[in-house]
Amino acid sequence: MGVRGLQGFVGSTCPHICTVVNLKELAEQHRTRHPGCTPTIVVDAMCCLRYWYTPESWICGGQWREYFSALQDFVKTFTAVGIKLVFFFDGMVEQGKRDEWVRRRLRNSKEIARIFHYLKAHREQPGRNMFFIPSGLAIFTRFALKTLGQETLCSLQEADYEVASYGLRHNCLGILGEDTDYLIYDTCPYLSISELCLESLSTVQLCREKLCESLGLHVTDLPLLACLLGNDVVPEGMFESFRYRCLSSYTSVKENFNKKANMILAVSDHIAKVLHMHQGEKALEEMLPLGPNKALFYKGVASYLLPGQQSPWFFQKPKGEMTLNKQIMSVSSDPESKPEVPMCTDPESKPEVPMCTDPESKPEVPMCTDPESKPEVPMCTDPESKPEVPMCTDPESKLQVSICADFESKQEVPMCIDSEPKQEVSICTHPESKPELPMYTYSEIKQKLPLGTDPEFKLEASMSTNLEIRQEDPIPMGPEIKQPVTMISDPEILKIARTHHVQAESYLVYNIVSSGEIECSNTLEDELDQALPSQAFIYRPVRQRVYSLLLGGSEDDTSAGPTVKEWFVYPGNPLKHPDLVRPLPMTVPGGTPSLKILWLNQEPEAQARRLDTLLACFNLSSSKEELQAVESPFKALCCLLIYLFVQVDTLCLEDLQAFIAQALCLQGKSTAQLVNLQLDYVNPRAVQLGSLLVRGLTTLALVNSACGFPWKASEFMPWNVFDGKLFHQKYLHSEKGHAVEVLLEQNRSRLTKFHNLKAVVCKACLKENRRIVGRAHWDSHHTGRWGRQGSSSHRTSSGYSRSGQGQPWRDQGPGSRQHEHDQWRRY
Numbered sequence: 008m009g010v011r012g013l014q015g016f017v018g019s020t021c022p023h024i025c026t027v028v029n030l031k032e033l034a035e036q037h038r039t040r041h042p043g044c045t046p047t048i049v050v051d052a053m054c055c056l057r058y059w060y061t062p063e064s065w066i067c068g069g070q071w072r073e074y075f076s077a078l079q080d081f082v083k084t085f086t087a088v089g090i091k092l093v094f095f096f097d098g099m100v101e102q103g104k105r106d107e108w109v110r111r112r113l114r115n116s117k118e119i120a121r122i123f124h125y126l127k128a129h130r131e132q133p134g135r136n137m138f139f140i141p142s143g144l145a146i147f148t149r150f151a152l153k154t155l156g157q158e159t160l161c162s163l164q165e166a167d168y169e170v171a172s173y174g175l176r177h178n179c180l181g182i183l184g185e186d187t188d189y190l191i192y193d194t195c196p197y198l199s200i201s202e203l204c205l206e207s208l209s210t211v212q213l214c215r216e217k218l219c220e221s222l223g224l225h226v227t228d229l230p231l232l233a234c235l236l237g238n239d240v241v242p243e244g245m246f247e248s249f250r251y252r253c254l255s256s257y258t259s260v261k262e263n264f265n266k267k268a269n270m271i272l273a274v275s276d277h278i279a280k281v282l283h284m285h286q287g288e289k290a291l292e293e294m295l296p297l298g299p300n301k302a303l304f305y306k307g308v309a310s311y312l313l314p315g316q317q318s319p320w321f322f323q324k325p326k327g328e329m330t331l332n333k334q335i336m337s338v339s340s341d342p343e344s345k346p347e348v349p350m351c352t353d354p355e356s357k358p359e360v361p362m363c364t365d366p367e368s369k370p371e372v373p374m375c376t377d378p379e380s381k382p383e384v385p386m387c388t389d390p391e392s393k394p395e396v397p398m399c400t401d402p403e404s405k406l407q408v409s410i411c412a413d414f415e416s417k418q419e420v421p422m423c424i425d426s427e428p429k430q431e432v433s434i435c436t437h438p439e440s441k442p443e444l445p446m447y448t449y450s451e452i453k454q455k456l457p458l459g460t461d462p463e464f465k466l467e468a469s470m471s472t473n474l475e476i477r478q479e480d481p482i483p484m485g486p487e488i489k490q491p492v493t494m495i496s497d498p499e500i501l502k503i504a505r506t507h508h509v510q511a512e513s514y515l516v517y518n519i520v521s522s523g524e525i526e527c528s529n530t531l532e533d534e535l536d537q538a539l540p541s542q543a544f545i546y547r548p549v550r551q552r553v554y555s556l557l558l559g560g561s562e563d564d565t566s567a568g569p570t571v572k573e574w575f576v577y578p579g580n581p582l583k584h585p586d587l588v589r590p591l592p593m594t595v596p597g598g599t600p601s602l603k604i605l606w607l608n609q610e611p612e613a614q615a616r617r618l619d620t621l622l623a624c625f626n627l628s629s630s631k632e633e634l635q636a637v638e639s640p641f642k643a644l645c646c647l648l649i650y651l652f653v654q655v656d657t658l659c660l661e662d663l664q665a666f667i668a669q670a671l672c673l674q675g676k677s678t679a680q681l682v683n684l685q686l687d688y689v690n691p692r693a694v695q696l697g698s699l700l701v702r703g704l705t706t707l708a709l710v711n712s713a714c715g716f717p718w719k720a721s722e723f724m725p726w727n728v729f730d731g732k733l734f735h736q737k738y739l740h741s742e743k744g745h746a747v748e749v750l751l752e753q754n755r756s757r758l759t760k761f762h763n764l765k766a767v768v769c770k771a772c773l774k775e776n777r778r779i780v781g782r783a784h785w786d787s788h789h790t791g792r793w794g795r796q797g798s799s800s801h802r803t804s805s806g807y808s809r810s811g812q813g814q815p816w817r818d819q820g821p822g823s824r825q826h827e828h829d830q831w832r833r834y
Contacts, residue, residue: 009187011237012267020268024217031088045090046399051184065729066132069141075726098161109582115529123533130688149511159510222275230311240307254275408766480637494523513712526574531698534578541577542702551591552624595623605715617717632770643723647703649771662783665737668750677741686760
């Protein structure tokens with residue numbers, strides 16, 4: 008994550024850029040300097056997950072109640088000293104970073120294989136050095152933080168860009184995370200989550216200005232350095248030979264530094280002493296061996312430029328002008344435009360970069376991510392807008408916004424921003440930039456890169472309308488940019504989906520309706536276990552019905568329809584391409600309602616339609632009456648158990664009893680009791696079952712979102728219905744044949760509830776010809792395969808889990824699909 012080798016370099020070679028700071032003191036200083044302004048820290052939540060997850064046990068599926076309590080303590084500590092926290096989560100994977108995402112997932116798969124090898128050899132949880140975060144942690148952390156009343160946002164691109172933008176625009180105390188990219192972005196100070204001491208509220212602040220001083224660079228050089236070293240956009244190996252040439256000519260090699268440190272110093276020295284000599288005279292491709300990677304390199308550098316910022320490394324001959332939607336972008340001056348630049352010695356002093364994209368908003372509001380158009384939220388919810396675009400190109404607009412790239416050059420480029428009154432707003436950044444050259448912003452350079460080879464750029468079409476360059480342009484131009492294509496065309500539905508996505512209220516719905524591409528990371532699954540299928544296959548039929556609901560589909564499973572790209576990690580999947588998965592027809596009593604009915608209709612009968620649709624996604628319409636009789640918080644759990652036991656024949660009565668017993672016993676246990684729970688040993692199958700159930704809960708989050716939220720989120724939050732260690736204990740007892748009374752800890756009041764819940768699941772399964780039997784009976788009648796002979800028609804569809812042919816589930820991996828007669832194919 009971040010810039011390759013930079014974290015180690017900072018710790019070993021430049022420790023002086025790390026300063027211990029007290030967040031409480033910084034907050035007090037901020038309040039003194041900015042009366043009436045709440046000190047705010049923007050949190051990159053994805054970086055913080057492994058630091059937040061403090062429970063000792065992680066192998067059994069997650070200690071969710073302990074985790075929720077830890078998050079509660081975290082929030083209370085900051086609230087007590089008057090610091091506001093704003094949390095950002097990754098909302099989707101950018102196409103340019105897909106390769107890196109795949110590399111990490113494949114690396115995780117190897118780690119999981121090692122974990123199961125250890126479990127089988129030692130029958131205990133591995134040490135923290137093999138720690139793997141529980142499945143669904145990121146998803147349920149969003150819901151937990153919202154439950155705790157925290158402002159929680161989900162990004163429309165990789166979160167680090169939106170985090171850095173938010174921190175800059177809102178004059179934040181700092182960014183709390185663990186990603187060296189925050190040293191490269193020219194934004195508010197970077198605070199380390201790994202060094203945070205919650206009791207004292209002290210942590211380490213990493214200063215980009217001191218880093219530049221040590222390397223002999225300017226802040227505007229850091230994006231260039233990051234791309235030459237390698238990051239999530241530019242692969243590390245792309246400039247390996249160039250780095251070695253820099254090292255061979257570097258005359259100040261430090262013998263006490265390691266090779267990586269000297270390499271970073273050598274590349275920095277080359278930038279400072281060689282590239283700076285020709286800056287403004289030559290384009291980057293004339294000074295660096297970019298070759299066929301020129302577009303990717305430019306894109307990598309541009310990815311660090313926040314709205315309103317520019318780079319002196321994007322060469323263009325002076326005295327030119329651009330026409331954007333028939334508005335002239337020319338060079339002017341504004342001697343008064345000199346905002347402060349954030350320095351590490353003064354975390355409160357941040358530039359505010361006004362940039363308005365909302366026609367109703369005031370010109371001083373930066374950007375708007377909140378569907379309610381609140382000025383303090385980072386991004387607009389209009390489905391036509393793009394998070395990467397720092398300006399609007401409405402030809403009817405009259406507002407002139409001047410963008411100044413240098414305090415001394417005093418150049419301004421009037422930009423069109425879509426508003427009625429004619430006003431001028433100046434934006435300045437980067438004191439290091441050169442006055443004699445016009446420079447490009449992030450959105451401008453994105454407009455000018457070749458778009459044909461990168462799918463990400465196709466989604467950014469609204470950025471470049473009628474762009475004409477009236478001078479020689481050394482940056483390669485791509486083919487004509489087309490308008491972004493979404494999976495559905497209804498702008499109202501897209502806007503609602505986007506709203507729920509940005510506000511972290513839904514899961515995957517906006518990804519499906521906008522780009523038709525989703526992903527799911529690793530799950531603790533044993534690739535050698537032939538009896539238990541991967542969660543990716545088990546829950547695929549549910550997702551296919553959701554696709555049918557969101558995107559529409561044919562009335563049968565043989566006609567071609569819209570396809571969704573699934574990047575799901577499962578054993579045997581090399582992730583070279585996504586699975587192309589078609590919608591699966593579903594039957595809703597009374598007919599499938601439209602999304603407008605599900606999402607907008609507030610009538611009482613609409614709520615009933617929502618529940619009908621949710622149950623239809625799990626193919627459980629026939630069990631509606633029984634499920635409605637189940638008390639909270641067990642409705643969702645029973646729904647999930649019925650689906651699982653119908654889908655997977657290798658689940659037995661002992662498994663069902665363990666799932667139900669742990670859910671009932673969990674209701675009467677305190678967090679302290681769960682912490683003190685000890686296991687005799689760890690069973691690999693129980694580990695996989697725990698993760699399987701949690702992945703089912705995330706699937707419920709998707710279905711509930713798509714159906715218009717018929718159930719309260721509390722129904723399927725894991726801290727209400729599942730505890731990893733508690734389930735594991737019940738599983739071990741059930742496996743040994745202990746009586747139900749023992750599973751329920753001799754609590755007679757739970758006995759009636761246990762039998763009622765068990766009866767609901769068993770009765771529903773019998774309707775589908777699935778009789779749940781004990782392990783002894785199962786062992787004598789089954790061969791360790793999943794998918795039963797003669798299963799009814801709803802269990803089979805194009806390319807999903809239940810085969811109906813008794814085939815081993817592993818055969819459904821890449822290269823050996825058993826559904827070649829069907830029409831879904833690997834991408």
